[in-house]
Amino acid sequence: MNKANRLFILWIFTASVSGCAEVAPWERGNLAKPQMALDPTPMQTGFRSHIYGSREAASGGDAGSGGGCGCY
């Protein structure tokens, strides 16, 4: 438990200090492309996650809108 907590905080810290180049608002054409979206296919992701969730133990832990056992 303690170890996990420490890891958690370390993760956030690493994340916050990671340096990066300044990208002006008008230079984000590539980032705005549909294939660059963090989740380009949200519906399909929902379906796949539901299946993974019913077949794998590590489905939990996301603060999603999870509902339903679908215990098959």
Place this chain on the structure above:
Amino acid sequence: MRAVEAVVAAIKNKSNSLQALTAAALLLPGLLQSPQAAAEENEVDFQYGHYQEGYRNLYGAQSKFDPIEVDSLHGSAKITLADRIKLSLNYSEDTWSGATPITTAPLVFDANRAILKTTGRGKNAVTTVVGASPYVQSGQLFVDRNFNPINYNLFGTTKKQMYGAVNKQVVHTMSTASPETRQQGDFKLGYEWDEMALNVGGGISVERDYESRFVNLGSRWDFNQKQTSLNLGLSYTNSSTFAILDHFVTPYIEHNAFFKNYVDINPDSGKNKLSGQKEDWATQLSFSQVLNKSALIEFGAGYTRSTGYMSNPYKLVEIFFVDPKQKTVALGLPKNVLAAGAPHAFLEQRPEERNQWNLNTHYAQHIDLLDAALHFDYRFYHDDWGINSHTFELDWGQPIGNSWMVTPRVRYYTQDSADFYTPYLISQQAYNKIIYNKKGVPIKSIPYDPNQLPSYFSSDQRLSGYGALSSGITVSKKFAKGLTLEAGFEYYTHKGALKLGGGGEGSYADFNYYTVNAALKVDLSTLANIRIADHSEHAGHAGHSAHSHHGGHAPAGVMFDHMLSQADDIMIGYRYMYGFQSGNMQHGADFVDDLTVRNNGCGQKRSEYCLVRATDHTMQMHMLDIMYAPTDWLNLMLMPQFMTMDMNFRAIPRVRIRIPTLDNELAQAVNHHISHEHATGGIGDTGMYALVKLFDNGEHHLHAGIGFSAPTGNVGIKYRPIHHGAGGDDLGFVHYGMQLGSGTWDFKPSVTYTGHLDDWSWGAQLSGTKRLEKQNKSGFALGNIFQSTVWGSYNIFDWLSTSVRGVYTTQGSIRGEYNEVHDKSSSFDYPANYGGQYWDVGFGVNATVTGGSFEGNHLAFEWLQPVSDKVNGFQLERQGALSLAWGYAF
């Protein structure tokens, strides 16, 4: 210079209102880091998915149970209510059926035993294996002094032949279930500031034996001109299990021990109900950062705490009680062999608390050379059940041309086993130790000591150590008018040997599955924009819709009611129908009592009678309505359907009638019917039609429809086979009315007339369904249908109208009958009890959005109230039907 300063000062004093607006505007979402944050997006999506698992390795057992499969339907609407307020609504539905492991046992225990079926008599009798039945209790197991199972041959003549070598192989015990469904509805309401967003959501998921409700809260903060964002989410879920334990397995289950705070088993009218509560609190924090012009990264961390009943009420653990002090010689066993006897099947028991943590990283890199995007995901998961897991995923999003996108993907998942996972258990004590007195007479028995068993145990393979490798591909095509079609395929392999670092579960637990999915996305914002752009070409401001249909729409329950009037137009629509039967049983036009139903509802022979009667029957249909006009006089339509049915029964009381003793099979059938809700669901038949304009003078309009319904709906749905032995207690097919389609190619002609004058409009339609085949593959054909309907409607406002409608329907009874095993127990099992003449009155409301970003959307409801029915044979009374239709033409 002074002049300029003066001007600035003047402005500062003068325009407070300007400044106020500017301050507000600073809070706006400026740059969309991802297109999802677009200023205005209205979208309607539909998705169908199918999951198909492969057969499990049962080491020679001849299981003919089909592996589990799932049909899944998803519909969602994202709506911008006001400039900064967004609402998203989701509905999803799953139906599943097929075999899953209920427990695990040593192979030598022989848990999956053949179901034999004998056909013919005497010399011609042929016995075939029709499946394998799960055995959780009867049988024998022998172990060596180290408690390893050994081979055992009952027919051996010497001890050496009887008691063989150690055999550590274990195998799943498979059990199959009749179809089950899950329905979920949820929403999310969000408000956006310039550099912040807040949303609240909630939803409910309902299954026959599980219900869960959830609420969530999310927020996003953007910094640094949106180069950095922070997301925080919090959710709470409350779930209830209320499982009726499998009535075929219940007698063999140990369920009296162990259960503590959350579980309560009570014998309720002969059923064993298990009820439990569970609560989950989850929080997730993520941080995303633009790294450079072509790359961004996201880090996330989450924590979930769950308390309550987290076991699966249908999973068992086999416990073999082996008394190490048993007198092997007296039992006639070799010195090195111990008798483990029959196992005792315990309901699995998981801890009542679980804490889960996860950390994840997502990296996205644009590859300029190919205009592609590379996504890499890594997720680490840890929980206090002893499970650590790692997930790696790699996606490559490759655009091809302007409108295609191909995304291949590979994923690897690995997990450790939970601390309390065990395929089965051997407890080194007697289940019941018999104490004898000196004369060898038993005087008392001492039950096993529960404290010698582990506190928690589960043989659920999802808690075992394994790895899984999957790969898939998604292809999407964007059409010019804001429509996107997407299709995906994925193949998944679960293997103990794939576990990172080795030490995974044995290969008996390996399995594969594949999924396919297809989605249609309708981007209403893009469509609305095209519309505005078209208008501004002509007028400079948005005027009346060029696509409005004169005379308005027909009531929601009328199909084929209108045509697209311009060549190249498309309409996307969705229809939902809900039909409900309950209350009285009807014969012809009269209500009849249980006794009459019992004696006459199930065949005319004296020996035939109904054992149970239906209490309610619900039919739900989701239909996608896609329409295209190649020319202004011809429209083509495609209508795929998704069906869900459920039904409940009760036993007919044994009144005033001498009941012959039910044989075991029928008793099981009755038990099965009254203790379960029956549900089926999945893809229905698919309609393909052409509408041809015959006459149109602006006031009166006449068109004809011709088309076919393709038998894509399943008509071979059966109850699960139960039990064993010659004859087999196989209930066979479900009731005719629970199948998902007609099973035949059907011809569906129609003629529709519509007219309008000022605020009034009216219409009439004749339509029919002619089965083009004598019988479907299950041996029957539904009756032909003829329907006529007349309606009138009045526009209360230019956007709202109400309608009244009369409908007359006549349908023939079912021809032919099931060509395989079908246990008949209620009126729904007899072909003569289908069809009839029906009169209904419909009341409807139609709304058409006449302005704003939803201009042209059309929404209609109609309630059909049965007025008079004259049914064929014996049927359950109809209570009414609701129709809902949405459509958008562009």
Place this chain on the structure above:
Amino acid sequence: MNQRITILLSTLFFFLSIQTSIATETTGRVAPACEGSSIPDAKNYNLQQFKGKVVYVDFWASWCAPCVQSFPFMNSLEHEFKDKDFKVLAVNMDESAVDAQNFLKEHSAKFTVLNGSDQRCAKAFDVKAMPSSYLIDRNGVIRHEHLGFRAGETGQLQQFIKQLLSESPASH
């Protein structure tokens, strides 16, 4: 555990408050110099040459979804105020000229589109988001900065333009 989360969250909120406080004031200052050639007719334009007129300067790119949605609005502005001292200057920020040309083939622009791919205009205006638009009064002073585009906010923008048109230029 709880204490740590509290510390973590308060640190985040602290950063958040710094971020919002350093937003610079754009309105009220004189519009910077901005020049470029128009697409597709390649004429040279300079913001200075419109002094005395009310100018609506918009920064957009073909890949930006709300920018697409703002096109019909800018067309209607051009139409509504065509007889007034009013000018729409839409500065295109696409890195590839082909992208902008293809976009303009599909979405008609009744207003002047400038090639801003040298980034000088955007940097001078300190553009914070895409799209960003600036209302410049007859004296060449930025009077309003608008980030993003929302259909429901167009009415207010039209009001401002009318207000700025009604003002007379300050004497020098």
